[in-house]
Every structure is written in C-alpha cells, then in structure tokens.
Amino acid sequence: MKKIVGIVGVLCLILGFQNCSQSSLSSEPEAGASGTPSTKVGDLESVSLVELTSNEASQWILDVESGELRYTSAQGQVSARRCLSDDDKAELKALLEGASICKSEVPADAICTMQYSPGYAILVSDSAERTALGEKLDGCGRGAIEICGVKGTAFKAFLSHLSKDINSMSCD
Numbered sequence: 001m002k003k004i005v006g007i008v009g010v011l012c013l014i015l016g017f018q019n020c021s022q023s024s025l026s027s028e029p030e031a032g033a034s035g036t037p038s039t040k041v042g043d044l045e046s047v048s049l050v051e052l053t054s055n056e057a058s059q060w061i062l063d064v065e066s067g068e069l070r071y072t073s074a075q076g077q078v079s080a081r082r083c084l085s086d087d088d089k090a091e092l093k094a095l096l097e098g099a100s101i102c103k104s105e106v107p108a109d110a111i112c113t114m115q116y117s118p119g120y121a122i123l124v125s126d127s128a129e130r131t132a133l134g135e136k137l138d139g140c141g142r143g144a145i146e147i148c149g150v151k152g153t154a155f156k157a158f159l160s161h162l163s164k165d166i167n168s169m170s171c172d
Contacts, residue, residue, distance in 0.1 A: 033063075045122055045128060059122075059168070064092060069166065083171035085145060095158060099151045104144040113139030 047062045060082075061070045067084035086094065106112070119135035137143035146152045 007163045030158055045091050047123055060162075062092075062162075065095065067092070068171070069162075069169070081171055082166055082169040084162075084169070088158075091158060093145075095151055099155070100148045102148040102152075104136075104141045104146075106142045108140075108141050112142065115139040119145075120156070 022131055047064060058071065058073050062068070062084075063070075067086075067089040069082040070078045071080035071082075072078050096140070115136075115138060117134070117136040119132035121133045123131040123133065125131075131145055133142065135145065143169055147155050
C-alpha cells in the first residue's frame with residue numbers, strides 16, 4: 001500500500017510540474033516591444049494616474065491641456081490640486097504628439113500564469129475613450145497596452161518624475 005501511495009505521489013509531482021522546465025517559454029514580453037502600433041494617441045483630454053490605497057481607488061487626474069493635476073477620491077471629491085510647470089507641459093505634449101498605442105502579441109498557445117497586473121495610467125480621449133496603460137491580464141502580458149517605443153519609455157519616466165515631485169508642485 002505504501003508503494004502505491006509513493007508511486008501516485010511521484011506521478012502527481014511529475015505531472016504537476018511538467019510545464020515548468022519547458023525551455024521554449026520566454027520571459028514576460030514587454031508590451032510595445034513585440035506589439036504592433038494599432039492607433040495614434042490623438043487628442044487627449046486627460047491622463048489618470050491610478051493609485052490604489054487599501055480597498056479604495058484614488059487617482060491623480062492630469063488635464064493635458066491646462067497642466068492641472070487633481071487628486072480625486074473614489075467618490076469623485078477633489079482633495080488636492082497641483083500644476084505642471086510650463087516646461088513639463090511642453091514635455092508632456094511633445095511625448096504624446098505623434099505617439100502610437102501598441103498592444104502586446106502573445107501566441108495563442110502560450111502557457112501563462114493567472115496573474116493580473118493593474119495599469120499605471122489611463123489615457124482619456126476627448127471622446128471619453130479610456131485606454132489603460134500597463135494593465136496585464138496574465139503573466140505573459142496578454143492584453144497589455146503601452147505607448148510604443150522610445151516615447152513609451154520616456155512617458156513612463158515622465159510619470160515617475162511627476163509622482164516623485166508632486167508634493168513640491170503648486171499652482172502659483
């Protein structure tokens with residue numbers, strides 16, 4: 001009886017981890033690197049920088065035209081306001097001008113983990129169309145949408161700069 005339990009245990013281990021050693025699986029693809037440009041960014045009304053705190057989603061909403069940042073709670077209340085400098089506004093407009101959106105391409109037969117990753121920003125167009133940047137539906141990056149190429153990398157760096165310096169910004 002112990003032999004049967006031992007054999008079944010070993011068989012379960014072998015079958016349970018058979019896909020772990022496949023060398024044909026690549027690491028998580030970087031959205032935009034393997035994706036193809038699908039649409040231009042176009043005219044944006046705002047960029048929402050999503051920030052998750054406990055169970056409540058709050059966010060900084062950046063008005064692209066005016067350069068105003070508003071911290072908005074999940075209930076829609078504005079609790080803080082900041083403004084971009086003229087240089088930052090110009091940089092943001094240059095980053096978004098002519099930028100394209102890329103969607104990741106993951107082979108249909110790819111074996112992926114069930115790992116959801118929330119996005120880091122939401123682009124809102126003048127027609128109220130929302131595009132979540134950086135959101136991934138699984139461990140392979142399926143569904144990931146990014147700004148393509150160098151502009152995408154520069155846009156992430158710009159948002160990182162904003163989040164680090166947001167407390168020192170003012171609307172004077």
